[in-house]
Amino acid sequence: MEKVNCLIIGSGPAGYTAAIYTSRANLFPVLYEGIQPGGQLTTTNEIENFPGYPNGVAGFQMMEDLKKQAARFGVDIRPGVATSCDLSQSPYKVTIDGKRQIETKVLIICTGATAKYLGIPDEVKYGGLGVSVCATCDGFFYRKKTVAIVGGGDSACEEAIYLAGLAGKVYMIVRKNHLRATKIMQERVLNHPKIEVLFNTNTLGLFGEKAVEGAYLVKHTGTAQEEKFDVAIDGFFLAIGHTPNSAIFKDYLELDETGYIKTQGRSTKTAIPGVFAAGDVADPHYRQAITAAGSGCIAAIEAERYLAGISC
Numbered sequence: 588m589e590k591v592n593c594l595i596i597g598s599g600p601a602g603y604t605a606a607i608y609t610s611r612a613n614l615f616p617v618l619y620e621g622i623q624p625g626g627q628l629t630t631t632n633e634i635e636n637f638p639g640y641p642n643g644v645a646g647f648q649m650m651e652d653l654k655k656q657a658a659r660f661g662v663d664i665r666p667g668v669a670t671s672c673d674l675s676q677s678p679y680k681v682t683i684d685g686k687r688q689i690e691t692k693v694l695i696i697c698t699g700a701t702a703k704y705l706g707i708p709d710e711v712k713y714g715g716l717g718v719s720v721c722a723t724c725d726g727f728f729y730r731k732k733t734v735a736i737v738g739g740g741d742s743a744c745e746e747a748i749y750l751a752g753l754a755g756k757v758y759m760i761v762r763k764n765h766l767r768a769t770k771i772m773q774e775r776v777l778n779h780p781k782i783e784v785l786f787n788t789n790t791l792g793l794f795g796e797k798a799v800e801g802a803y804l805v806k807h808t809g810t811a812q813e814e815k816f817d818v819a820i821d822g823f824f825l826a827i828g829h830t831p832n833s834a835i836f837k838d839y840l841e842l843d844e845t846g847y848i849k850t851q852g853r854s855t856k857t858a859i860p861g862v863f864a865a866g867d868v869a870d871p872h873y874r875q876a877i878t879a880a881g882s883g884c885i886a887a888i889e890a891e892r893y894l895a896g897i898s899c
């Protein structure tokens with residue numbers, strides 16, 4: 588079994604920031620990249636609100652830059668996914684890819700969150716045949732075509748605008764009578780000539796012979812004005828939020844009702860000394876690249892103090 592000082596799981600802004608700080612503090616961190624190297628931002632189109640990029644930056648570019656910055660300070664960056672753990676006593680054990688065991692004094696969990704699906708069978712039936720959770724990855728296939736995107740948050744708005752730059756028409760399927768997104772994003776969507784927002788609308792299913800050709804929708808479900816209708820579409824995108832990637836820790840750490848790892852107050856400390864959680868896996872509220880990076884920094888400082896025997 589390999590023994591390390593500081594193990595970081597995850598390669599989003601939290602993981603890389605924790606890596607940069609712990610490396611510069613001579614903790615010799617080992618970072619496993621996880622299922623999606625670079626994290627969710629690699630599938631984000633343009634990031635306009637990360638301080639320091641006055642003209643915005645592509646998500647994958649920012650993550651490449653963070654990786655380079657971590658590598659510059661000697662972080663041992665490895666491909667691999669943490670598949671199980673034993674946090675019953677220190678040093679803590681983490682299994683990578685079901686086979687490789689690592690023992691660590693400090694564990695910083697930055698495993699992020701994964702896109703949610705509606706849970707209708709047609710999403711599975713048409714998986715890879717018109718259903719997607721990543722507009723940036725798959726939008727290209729729908730140039731001049733008609734697509735729908737479900738959701739009313741910032742992600743859905745951002746992706747609807749991105750899709751509208753490629754597709755001929757974008758339906759936005761919003762279950763409430765308003766968008767949850769920030770005002771500026773709402774305005775951009777509502778004023779976009781290629782986007783039609785379908786408020787109070789839910790998806791019943793999808794249809795199509797070999798791939799998605801349309802969606803069965805319902806407006807005002809369960810009311811006197813309930814109305815079922817179809818739209819012809821070539822692609823069906825989902826942007827309805829995320830589930831925190833905390834399942835392998837559930838036997839050891841306290842999670843909230845939606846699976847986010849609970850940390851103590853403003854710190855990244857979990858109930859287990861030497862185990863820290865940073866970024867989206869522990870953040871049901873803010874979920875921004877900048878807040879994730881900030882919490883990765885906090886985790887690194889707390890890890891350093893823990894190893895030095897300093898309480899903070």
Ligand code: NDP
Nearest residue numbers: 636705738739740741742743762763767826827828873874
């Ligand atoms: P949100 O949780 O903010 O929004 C999810 C949206 O999906 C809501 O409109 C929600 O509807 C809808 N939804 C959820 N479940 C279903 C369902 N089963 N059927 C239909 N609709 C559903 O998630 P986001 O991913 O948009 O954003 C997460 C966080 O990241 C937010 O804090 C956001 O501000 C931030 N963000 C910031 C960006 C930026 O600053 N550039 C870009 C993207 C995200 P309802 O409103 O009815 O609950």
